[in-house]
Amino acid sequence: MTSTSELLLPPSRIAPPMNAPALRWGILGPGWIAARFAEALRHHTSQKITAVASRNAQRGSAFAADWGIPTAHGNYDDLVARSDVDVVYIATPHTLHFEHAALALEAGKHVVVEKPLALDADQARAVAELARSKGLFAMEAMWSAFLPKFDVIDQILTQGMLGEISTVLADHGEHFDTDHRIYDPALAGGPLLDLGTYVVYFAQKALGRPTAVTAVGQQANSQLNGQISAILTSPTGGHAVLNTTILADTPNLAALCGSSGMLSTEGVFYRPGNFTVSLRDGRSARFVDDVSGYPEGLAYEAAEAARRITSGDLESPCHTMDHTISTLDTLDELRRLLGIEFPS
Numbered sequence: 001m002t003s004t005s006e007l008l009l010p011p012s013r014i015a016p017p018m019n020a021p022a023l024r025w026g027i028l029g030p031g032w033i034a035a036r037f038a039e040a041l042r043h044h045t046s047q048k049i050t051a052v053a054s055r056n057a058q059r060g061s062a063f064a065a066d067w068g069i070p071t072a073h074g075n076y077d078d079l080v081a082r083s084d085v086d087v088v089y090i091a092t093p094h095t096l097h098f099e100h101a102a103l104a105l106e107a108g109k110h111v112v113v114e115k116p117l118a119l120d121a122d123q124a125r126a127v128a129e130l131a132r133s134k135g136l137f138a139m140e141a142m143w144s145a146f147l148p149k150f151d152v153i154d155q156i157l158t159q160g161m162l163g164e165i166s167t168v169l170a171d172h173g174e175h176f177d178t179d180h181r182i183y184d185p186a187l188a189g190g191p192l193l194d195l196g197t198y199v200v201y202f203a204q205k206a207l208g209r210p211t212a213v214t215a216v217g218q219q220a221n222s223q224l225n226g227q228i229s230a231i232l233t234s235p236t237g238g239h240a241v242l243n244t245t246i247l248a249d250t251p252n253l254a255a256l257c258g259s260s261g262m263l264s265t266e267g268v269f270y271r272p273g274n275f276t277v278s279l280r281d282g283r284s285a286r287f288v289d290d291v292s293g294y295p296e297g298l299a300y301e302a303a304e305a306a307r308r309i310t311s312g313d314l315e316s317p318c319h320t321m322d323h324t325i326s327t328l329d330t331l332d333e334l335r336r337l338l339g340i341e342f343p344s
């Protein structure tokens with residue numbers, strides 16, 4: 001089966017982040033990802049960061065100085081009460097996402113919450129209901145979902161270019177030293193929520209909500225799961241074969257395989273990067289990404305939120321609250337199967 005005719009991939013429909021209307025942002029939790037988000041907003045968007053809040057005034061001031069933010073608060077309540085903040089970006093550990101999303105929504109602020117949006121699907125449903133009841137925007141900062149690369153992947157899937165998808169392969173593994181917060185059971189550590197969110201999100205993009213989930217786990221130590229290998233079965237019988245681990249660096253690749261062809265990523269699947277589509281009729285095409293990784297890639301989620309909030313939308317169609325909840329439903333099931341317990 002050979003063909004020399006060229007395969008054309010759909011172009012991305014995502015507008016440059018710099019063009020999105022400027023909103024006034026507040027940042028809660030000035031940690032690792034918050035620094036990258038602040039850098040992304042500063043260099044790759046027209047968004048303004050009005051204020052940052054830390055539990056500690058000195059940490060807040062240092063972050064504000066690093067990123068040219070006019071005001072720093074030594075507590076989170078004062079930030080959400082500001083009249084010059086339109087939207088709050090929540091970058092605290094996942095155990096606190098629900099509490100901090102509710103804090104901001106109750107204060108009348110739109111929210112963009114780091115992934116996972118909450119510890120479990122019930123908490124995510126409560127955030128979605130609270131946001132809707134107050135007429136406010138809520139979105140999980142699943143940054144992949146807003147990238148041009150994923151818009152092209154969405155169109156490839158919607159157009160049926162790969163045929164019926166029977167197999168999804170995805171792994172997300174990163175070795176962490178034991179002093180990282182991911183080793184802290186009190187912060188819902190382990191790979192499931194930090195890294196597993198990405199592989200489950202990707203699998204469900206292609207296969208939808210699974211009808212069955214199986215998994216095996218490996219402990220990092222007596223307190224903490226360190227690795228999960230899972231198979232999700234789709235309503236049509238397809239399989240997603242997924243791995244996530246904090247015990248080793250892994251290739252972090254992904255592939256979508258169907259009756260007409262295959263899409264395979266060249267680098268870390270959930271970040272900006274290239275991929276190749278190879279069809280069974282011999283045609284192939286390569287998507288070459290012109291977006292770099294961190295921090296530039298984070299500009300797209302901020303721009304999407306700014307556009308939607310300005311339009312009066314309560315969610316992003318690129319990544320709805322139902323998508324977030326359905327990913328968390330599967331993560332809940334993995335947790336149940338493996339007996340992983342989080343702090344109440």
Ligand SMILES: NC(=O)c1ccc[n+]([C@@H]2O[C@H](COP(=O)([O-])OP(=O)(O)OC[C@H]3O[C@@H](n4cnc5c(N)ncnc54)[C@H](OP(=O)(O)O)[C@@H]3O)[C@@H](O)[C@H]2O)c1
Nearest residue numbers: 029030031032033054055059091092093094114115116194
């Ligand atoms: N999108 C991505 O690519 C990406 C990458 C990494 C992480 N994340 C997500 O972002 C969230 C934060 O991760 P991170 O790596 O940035 O964490 P981090 O560096 O530990 O930062 C978290 C911040 O939350 C604040 N905080 C509030 N209560 C806390 C508590 N009880 N314990 C620890 N910190 C507390 C801290 O700031 P103050 O104490 O100064 O207030 C801290 O700086 C996680 O949910 C993670 O899944 C996303």
